[in-house]
Amino acid sequence: MTCDESDILLHALIDGELDAGHAREVENHIATCARCAAALRTYRDMKAAIAAEDMRFTAPAHLRQRIEAAMPQPRGTSRRSLLAGFAMGSAVSAMAATGIVAIVLRTDDEQRLASEIVSAHLRSLQAGHLTDVLSTDQHTVKPWFNGRLDVSPPVIDLTALGFTLIGGRLDYIDGRAIGAVVYKRRAHVINLFVAQTPNATHSPARTEDVQGFNIRRWRDHGLNFWAVSDLNADELAEFSDKFEKAMQANGNG
Amino acid sequence: MPGQRPAARAHPAANTTMLFGSPGDDQTKARRFRDAALPYLDDVYTVARYLLRDPADAEDAVQECYLRALKHFDTYRGPAIKPWLLAILRNVCHAEFTRRARSAATAIDDLPESGEATAPLWQETEDTPETQALQKRDANSIQRMIAALPEPFHETFVLREIQNLSYREIAEIVDAPVGTVMSRLARARAMLRSAWLAEEEPSR
């Protein structure tokens, strides 16, 4: 590798955008080139200094209100709950904006996704946001998704097994439209997010704790599943077991 | 959009309720738009502040961006909301650059395109609580150095370092190949590095 190539590629190295092979090449060059090693050091210092400072701005409240006022007003939703929605929105983006954490996590897509899923779960718990279609009938919820998503999620009634189907919702994770099937266990809401994936291999369910919520995720039949709830880990595992078994019995929802 | 609501008709079950009216109406659209786009308001506003270097212009640009985005939300099919919003914002800002260039031929140093900035371009007109955090020596001098970067290096740097967007996302926003983004970012950082090292020198 030449210094000219390294001049460009070392930035991709710093930003975690290089694949392993190129990263090794750049690192090999830097190990033997004092000029590029010095450049890399300064760039890293700069990046760290920027990350340590609050370089962002917060939109003033009156700007939110101006934008809000310019939009059609929803029926059946009070102004009060709208404002609660805004407060949540800014809390979520404030969390994402906490400088260095966001940067460290940036390249870890799964972790970023997990925290977005928790955010979506929290949003859904606000008044009026839990379901778009409110029905305990899987034959109503399932077709509701048709035409709204490229792939409608499997909707399986698990009421007899202790998990009540509440309805469905169109949500946004990572800026993309995604289907959410909503269940309840006692007072605990379970959001089951389902998204298409090009990866067809089955991946067994595992649970992780994200910001105090349990997320159980698995992959099956070219779909990624994330079940998120404040339910305890054992019962959430029971939910995913029953869902997977029912999906097999149904011949893929 | 015909055929989108067979469910309600085929299964008029008593326990089925469509909340927020029919899916195509303005209120539903506005609510979906809010849920999807408003969490990024601070991001959009931050980029507007950097690109336009003026709080009032930034507010106008952000509002215009959200109105345009709402208007086109029906046809929005991805990829991700944040880059989509920022691409719209960038168009709004570039229109503003053009307007400034036309209306203020005498005040050329207001233009971000004037690369060789001699005076600090970053100036706060008033010391509001919002800006106080930026008055700290370090953040302030970093801000000034970033603001002195010429376009398109400046916007590339802001999208990368302030917004933490991936190269692919930046390429989408500025409508350029990823390779171009990489070379612009390298130029931006190299220019900033010169300023950075120059700032360290005189203090000893």
Ligand SMILES: [Zn+2]
């Ligand atoms: Zn070298």
